[in-house]
Amino acid sequence: MSGAQPIVTSAADGAATGSVVELIDAVALIGSFPALAGASLRVERGEILLLRGPNGAGKTSLLRLCAGLLPLERGSASVCGVDLATDRELVRAHVGIIGHTNGLYHDLTVAENVGFWGRLSGATSAEVHEAMQRMGLDGRLSGVRVSKLSAGQRRRTALAGLVARRAELWLLDEPHAGLDADGRDELDRVLRAAAAAGATIIVASHELERAGGLATRQVEIVAGQVRGDLR
Amino acid sequence: MRSGTLAVARAIARRDLLVEWRSRVVTNQVIPFAVLVMVMFAFALDSDAVLERVAPGLVWLATIFSVLFLTARSFAVETADGALDAMRSAGVNPVAIFLGKSVAVAVQLLVLDVALVVAAVVLYRADVSLGGGVLLVTTILVATTGLASVATLYGGLAAGTKGRETLLPLLLLPVVAPVLIGATRATESAFGTNGIAVSEGWPWLGLLAVFAVLFSVVGAVAFGPLVDE
Numbered sequence: 001m002s003g004a005q006p007i008v009t010s011a012a013d014g015a016a017t018g019s020v021v022e023l024i025d026a027v028a029l030i031g032s033f034p035a036l037a038g039a040s041l042r043v044e045r046g047e048i049l050l051l052r053g054p055n056g057a058g059k060t061s062l063l064r065l066c067a068g069l070l071p072l073e074r075g076s077a078s079v080c081g082v083d084l085a086t087d088r089e090l091v092r093a094h095v096g097i098i099g100h101t102n103g104l105y106h107d108l109t110v111a112e113n114v115g116f117w118g119r120l121s122g123a124t125s126a127e128v129h130e131a132m133q134r135m136g137l138d139g140r141l142s143g144v145r146v147s148k149l150s151a152g153q154r155r156r157t158a159l160a161g162l163v164a165r166r167a168e169l170w171l172l173d174e175p176h177a178g179l180d181a182d183g184r185d186e187l188d189r190v191l192r193a194a195a196a197a198g199a200t201i202i203v204a205s206h207e208l209e210r211a212g213g214l215a216t217r218q219v220e221i222v223a224g225q226v227r228g229d230l231r
Numbered sequence: 232m233r234s235g236t237l238a239v240a241r242a243i244a245r246r247d248l249l250v251e252w253r254s255r256v257v258t259n260q261v262i263p264f265a266v267l268v269m270v271m272f273a274f275a276l277d278s279d280a281v282l283e284r285v286a287p288g289l290v291w292l293a294t295i296f297s298v299l300f301l302t303a304r305s306f307a308v309e310t311a312d313g314a315l316d317a318m319r320s321a322g323v324n325p326v327a328i329f330l331g332k333s334v335a336v337a338v339q340l341l342v343l344d345v346a347l348v349v350a351a352v353v354l355y356r357a358d359v360s361l362g363g364g365v366l367l368v369t370t371i372l373v374a375t376t377g378l379a380s381v382a383t384l385y386g387g388l389a390a391g392t393k394g395r396e397t398l399l400p401l402l403l404l405p406v407v408a409p410v411l412i413g414a415t416r417a418t419e420s421a422f423g424t425n426g427i428a429v430s431e432g433w434p435w436l437g438l439l440a441v442f443a444v445l446f447s448v449v450g451a452v453a454f455g456p457l458v459d460e
Contacts, residue, residue: 067320092322103317105246105308107253114248119242120323143251165321218356 018045020169021066023226025075026064036223037216038075043202045168047107048195051204058224059204063171066202067097080168094120096167098175102158106147109155110137113146117181122223131163134197135190146202152183155177156190163194170201176210188214236327241323245329248338250308251252257339261300262346265293279356284425286355286419291374291411294340298378298407299400301339302386305332305364310390325455327385333450337379343372357422364430366436367421373436374414377443381406384450388457413438 021043028036036058043049051059064070066079068088076140077084104113111132118128132138135156146154155175162170173199175191176184191214195201205211212218234242251257272289276282309315318328348367351357359367385402389395413435419425420432 068322069320070418089322090451095320097320098317099313099315100315101312104312105250105251105314107308107309108246112249116242116246117321120234120318120321122238167321 001092016039017058017178019043019078021046021202022077022078022162023062023065024077026065026072026077027074028061028070029073030061030070034073034224035070036065037228039221040075040225041226043200043217045200046195046198047057048191048201048203048214048216050208050211050218051202051221052206052208052211052218053221057197057221059221062221062226063097063173063202063204066091066169067095067171068092069097094167095171096162096165097168097171097173098158098162099173100177101155102162104154104157107145109143109145110149110153111142112161113157116162117161121165123164123166127166128164131160134163134193135160138187146169150180150183151178152180152186155179155187159190159194163199167199168200170199172201172203174205174207175203176205177208190217233433236330237325239323239327240330240334243328245332245337247305247332247335249283251304251335251339256304257301257342261297261304261339264342265297266350267298268269268293268352268412269347269395271325282355283357286357287353287424288411288415290344290351290356290416291420293347294374294414295378295404295411297343297406298336298340298382299358299403301343302382303399305383306386306390306395315390319455319458325458326451328458329387329450329454330424331445332386333379333383336382337375338377340379341371342400344375351409352421357424359421360423360429360444363421363423366417366432369419369436370414370417370432370439372450373439373443374410374417377394377410377439377446378407380443380446380450381410384446384454384457387454390458408439408443413442 013027019042021041023041024037025038025040026036027034027038051062053059061070065072065077066082068091071088073082074209078134082091084091086167114132118131129138132142137156137160141153147155149157175187179187191201203215269289364458382403385399388400389399392398403428417432417435420427
């Protein structure tokens with residue numbers, strides 16, 4: 001085993017305790033480079049976990065592994081009860097990942113964008129409306145084209161898409177980047193509300209003060225390994 | 232509950248057409264461009280006899296040039312804010328993405344082709360009989376299906392590459408040569424160009440149908456791996 005402290009001992013543990021993410025000595029490669037070199041981590045439902053660490057440490061790779069976008073080379077990994085070693089395509093339906101882009105259509109309105117993402121998962125109009133309401137996008141904003149929105153409003157529209165899709169695990173890579181102070185406060189508010197409603201959120205960020213205040217727990221990633229709980 | 236492939240494809244086609252309806256790129260830019268190509272040829276050739284003879288070829292040449300714009304536009308809205316990546320990350324079935332985008336491109340092409348046929352009739356004095364009209368409509372439907380499929384496949388391939396604006400024509404134009412030939416011959420028959428009978432045009436539909444089926448199947452199978460690459 002690598003130098004990382006194992007946080008869980010078996011995948012079955014997770015199912016019993018309601019863990020959303022369970023990685024045990026997970027190794028993932030980008031080309032031949034080990035982006036994750038024996039990472040172990042457990043994340044419980046409703047947590048807001050901050051991943052911190054220097055550039056190239058493996059934060060984004062860990063998010064991509066959890067999203068089923070990066071294959072698991074060795075070790076074991078389970079996300080939302082799906083084994084990433086065998087079914088990583090299946091986990092994508094349960095997970096929403098937002099990086100530097102929001103995945104929005106700028107000629108469409110907020111309601112049309114959220115409605116589109118909801119329709120992909122078979123959400124009803126009521127569920128789509130509720131998703132917008134939870135992100136504070138109902139009312140006047142719902143009919144505004146995305147091209148006219150601020151960066152913070154766009155980010156909230158993307159998050160409403162995750163709610164409409166009923167994504168259980170939200171993976172956010174530098175979510176505060178490009179937002180002004182009001183946008184950051186608003187984002188934190190909706191993320192806390194989402195976690196209170198049952199979403200599990202993993203945030204990768206360099207902005208430790210901001211994201212640290214948001215998170216319920218922090219771990220550091222160094223050289224592709226999770227260094228354990230920092231709080 | 233997850234939506235089925237056809238429901239997702241319908242949602243994607245509807246969304247693409249809504250984006251187009253809002254931006255009016257086809258109506259305000261692509262159709263005027265295609266009609267302008269027809270007009271410029273009329274100026275360049277400056278002979279009614281020659282124009283009548285080449286009208287079918289010009290209709291399809293203008294269509295194929297316009298497909299390049301439509302395809303580039305179709306994927307530009309996907310890549311502008313990472314929506315295509317987001318759909319793949321969300322586990323959306325690539326077959327549904329391919330079908331939805333193909334249908335949306337096909338609908339826009341149909342509108343374009345109607346405008347081009349009207350332009351050919353007005354500018355080049357093309358004549359269409361009742362039998363020729365049936366052949367022409369069938370040709371447009373089948374050729375449009377093939378063009379939309381192959382354009383969506385190559386559009387997806389080029390979407391993630393550098394220099395996609397120049398790469399797409401280089402990839403697409405050689406592949407659509409059979410459509411240009413088959414559709415032109417069938418349209419010549421429909422217009423009665425050089426006294427060609429309508430019945431001589433129907434066999435060319437076989438070529439167009441094979442092309443449409445081939446690229447619909449290949450596109451549905453290959454789109455996911457190509458986009459993920």
